[in-house]
Amino acid sequence: MSAIPRTKLAVANPLTRPLIIAVAGNPNAGKTSLFNALTGMRQKVANYPGVTVERKVGLWTLAPELPPAQLIDLPGLYSLEATSLDEQIARDALLGRAREMPTPDAVIVVVDATNLVRNLYLASQLIETKQPVVIALTMFDIAERQKLSIDVAKLGAALGVPVVPVVAKQQRGTTRLAEAVLAVIAEAESRPDRRSERVREDTTTCAQSLINRYHWIEKVVAGSLNRPHEQAKASPTERIDRVLTHKFFGPAVLLLVMLLIFQAIFSWASLPMYIIERIFNVLSETVRLNLPPGVLADLLAGGVIPGVGGVLVFLPQIFLLFLFISMLEDSGYMARAVFLTDRVMRSLGLQGRALMPLLSSFACAVPGIMATRTIEDPKDRLTTILIAPFMSCSARLPVYTLMIATFFSEQKVLGQISLGVVILLSLYLLGITAAVVVAWILKHTILKASPSPFVMELPPYRLPSFTNVGHAILMRCGLFVKRAGTVILAISILLWALAAFPRSPNGQSTASATQNAQNNDEAAAQIRNSYAGRAGRMLEPLIAPLGFDWKIGIGLISSFAARETIISTLSIVYGVGADPSGRSTTLNDALRNARRPDGSPAWTPLVGISLMVFFVLACQCMSTLAVVRRETNSWRWPLFLVSYMLVLAYVGSMVTYQGGRLLGFS
Numbered sequence: 001m002s003a004i005p006r007t008k009l010a011v012a013n014p015l016t017r018p019l020i021i022a023v024a025g026n027p028n029a030g031k032t033s034l035f036n037a038l039t040g041m042r043q044k045v046a047n048y049p050g051v052t053v054e055r056k057v058g059l060w061t062l063a064p065e066l067p068p069a070q071l072i073d074l075p076g077l078y079s080l081e082a083t084s085l086d087e088q089i090a091r092d093a094l095l096g097r098a099r100e101m102p103t104p105d106a107v108i109v110v111v112d113a114t115n116l117v118r119n120l121y122l123a124s125q126l127i128e129t130k131q132p133v134v135i136a137l138t139m140f141d142i143a144e145r146q147k148l149s150i151d152v153a154k155l156g157a158a159l160g161v162p163v164v165p166v167v168a169k170q171q172r173g174t175t176r177l178a179e180a181v182l183a184v185i186a187e188a189e190s191r192p193d194r195r196s197e198r199v200r201e202d203t204t205t206c207a208q209s210l211i212n213r214y215h216w217i218e219k220v221v222a223g224s225l226n227r228p229h230e231q232a233k234a235s236p237t238e239r240i241d242r243v244l245t246h247k248f249f250g251p252a253v254l255l256l257v258m259l260l261i262f263q264a265i266f267s268w269a270s271l272p273m274y275i276i277e278r279i280f281n282v283l284s285e286t287v288r289l290n291l292p293p294g295v296l297a298d299l300l301a302g303g304v305i306p307g308v309g310g311v312l313v314f315l316p317q318i319f320l321l322f323l324f325i326s327m328l329e330d331s332g333y334m335a336r337a338v339f340l341t342d343r344v345m346r347s348l349g350l351q352g353r354a355l356m357p358l359l360s361s362f363a364c365a366v367p368g369i370m371a372t373r374t375i376e377d378p379k380d381r382l383t384t385i386l387i388a389p390f391m392s393c394s395a396r397l398p399v400y401t402l403m404i405a406t407f408f409s410e411q412k413v414l415g416q417i418s419l420g421v422v423i424l425l426s427l428y429l430l431g432i433t434a435a436v437v438v439a440w441i442l443k444h445t446i447l448k449a450s451p452s453p454f455v456m457e458l459p460p461y462r463l464p465s466f467t468n469v470g471h472a473i474l475m476r477c478g479l480f481v482k483r484a485g486t487v488i489l490a491i492s493i494l495l496w497a498l499a500a501f502p503r504s505p506n507g508q509s510t511a512s513a514t515q516n517a518q519n520n521d522e523a524a525a526q527i528r529n530s531y532a533g534r535a536g537r538m539l540e541p542l543i544a545p546l547g548f549d550w551k552i553g554i555g556l557i558s559s560f561a562a563r564e565t566i567i568s569t570l571s572i573v574y575g576v577g578a579d580p581s582g583r584s585t586t587l588n589d590a591l592r593n594a595r596r597p598d599g600s601p602a603w604t605p606l607v608g609i610s611l612m613v614f615f616v617l618a619c620q621c622m623s624t625l626a627v628v629r630r631e632t633n634s635w636r637w638p639l640f641l642v643s644y645m646l647v648l649a650y651v652g653s654m655v656t657y658q659g660g661r662l663l664g665f666s
Contacts, residue, residue: 019185021070021071021107023074023110024074024094025111026118028076031073033467034168035073037166057073062181075087077122080094086376094126105188107131107133109126113148117214120217127159134180135162135163136164137163138166148227150225152224155225162180162183237458240461244336245340250336251340254337268320273314276312318476319473330468350383350443357375358384363393364394365621377449385641386640390434390435392427404424406603427616434617500530527569528573533550535554545657545658547606547607547611556620560622574587574591609656617649628641
């Protein structure tokens with residue numbers, strides 16, 4: 001950077017009004033790194049009105065005497081001929097068409113110094129709109145290492161706008177960038193006809209065709225760039241790609257990376273999740289011990305605290321998910337993963353970008369659905385969201401474990417293989433099969449669309465920026481708590497109220513009655529006569545074809561808040577000590593010994609299988625629905641999701657139970 005010419009830039013007189021500056025550029029051009037360097041931690045994320053596309057807004061101090069400018073990080077786009085929703089929003093914002101957002105006072109166009117011809121296409125279009133434009137030449141340090149000699153002054157003169165080299169990670173060039181932005185704004189403000197000069201028509205009205213434009217760009221680049229003589233050795237990126245995008249080795253490496261991520265999300269998060277869960281359990285117990293029995297104590301200990309804890313317990317998984325996603329994106333490997341899986345995923349009607357969200361959903365559908373933001377096509381993204389809950393998440397495991405331990409323990413297949421392992425694997429495969437079939441149906445019916453062309457730019461490999469990764473993790477974790485937490489908290493309080501009222505004659509609710517084993521009968525009576533218990537008895541005729549009675553019905557109702565809550569619910573209903581892990585032999589014995597009014601067993605191996613099939617296919621997770629609501633910006637799709645999965649679960653469970661009875665199983 002020492003070789004960069006320090007051309008004197010005229011700084012405008014201080015502007016008293018807050019400025020609005022947009023940051024635009026191609027994907028992978030260093031736009032996020034520059035935005036983070038200019039704004040630091042003074043940024044927030046929100047959706048554009050009426051859509052699910054996010055925008056990042058931050059404060060940038062252009063000069064000490066000026067109020068901070070509002071810096072808007074627009075979605076990446078390659079040109080003003082927008083094809084995706086993200087590109088349309090960015091284009092409308094740049095051309096002053098966004099009704100909810102004023103026309104920016106200036107546009108910083110981020111251009112990768114190592115890929116000038118490709119990046120300058122968008123820059124040339126924006127220059128023609130006659131807006132105040134400054135080009136931020138990113139990756140300048142990498143260009144220097146590649147021995148690319150760029151004459152910044154010549155490039156700026158040819159383009160007719162200021163060109164400022166920057167290295168965002170080192171905060172180098174940011175001061176000169178601020179000076180350049182103030183200079184072009186001052187120049188534009190001095191022209192009384194400034195606003196009337198803005199071009200807001202489609203770029204097809206420009207005189208230049210695509211071919212002519214690229215010819216012009218190539219001449220500009222040729223006049224300002226000196227390339228080194230071609231070397232016999234390939235670049236580091238090309239050498240790495242010979243392995244990572246290889247026909248055979250590439251998928252193998254990708255599988256290894258995915259297994260690592262899957263294992264991390266699935267198991268590495270278990271300890272912090274357990275700690276968070278224990279903290280909230282202790283907090284709940286503390287409230288019960290220090291507050292007098294009553295509605296307030298039950299509300300806090302049985303509704304508010306578990307509700308908040310039920311949201312925060314997912315934070316370790318969210319953290320790990322976006323840690324890996326951010327590192328893969330920042331390093332350039334994510335583009336290779338998408339490239340390798342695109343063909344396979346397209347045979348299912350999806351994009352390669354759907355791979356990561358679906359794998360993440362095996363740990364939890366919440367981070368998996370949030371990860372669909374990497375999918376550009378809105379219909380492909382929506383399809384992925386609608387099938388993600390089929391992946392058997394960790395919350396289903398307590399149910400699977402309880403049923404297998406109760407009815408299929410110590411049984412072998414072929415004398416060697418545990419029957420429980422076979423059943424568990426079958427449940428996972430059932431979920432995957434259902435997801436594939438539903439995806440195919442959706443892509444050929446309500447979400448039908450012509451296959452979008454697969455054009456992908458493979459960026460060079462880089463070391464991940466810890467600043468970018470940290471920003472992504474902090475923002476995603478914060479958004480998760482803010483978005484899902486409020487909805488889940490309200491629903492948890494509602495479900496607590498349904499199980500706590502009307503209260504038993506002695507004034508105790510389920511939450512307080514479960515504290516001691518001797519109160520289990522009291523707790524069972526309370527829940528039977530509660531609104532939830534009444535709902536379970538009303539539900540019994542509907543679920544009887546599945547092999548379920550009203551007690552299982554109560555468990556199903558409670559499990560729609562969180563799947564694993566059926567374990568503690570069944571423990572209360574059957575008068576045993578609650579064991580959230582599902583490994584309590586007392587609960588197992590209670591299920592084996594439970595009887596219907598006619599004396600027949602209430603639980604059989606066939607009932608257990610029917611229940612597991614129901615849990616595989618049903619969407620019983622309020623946090624998932626809350627996130628789907630936020631990601632789709634509508635209640636239409638979460639209601640559709642829970643409805644079609646509930647119907648599918650009902651049919652699948654009924655076929656399993658009734659078919660098993662016809663085959664002589666009981």
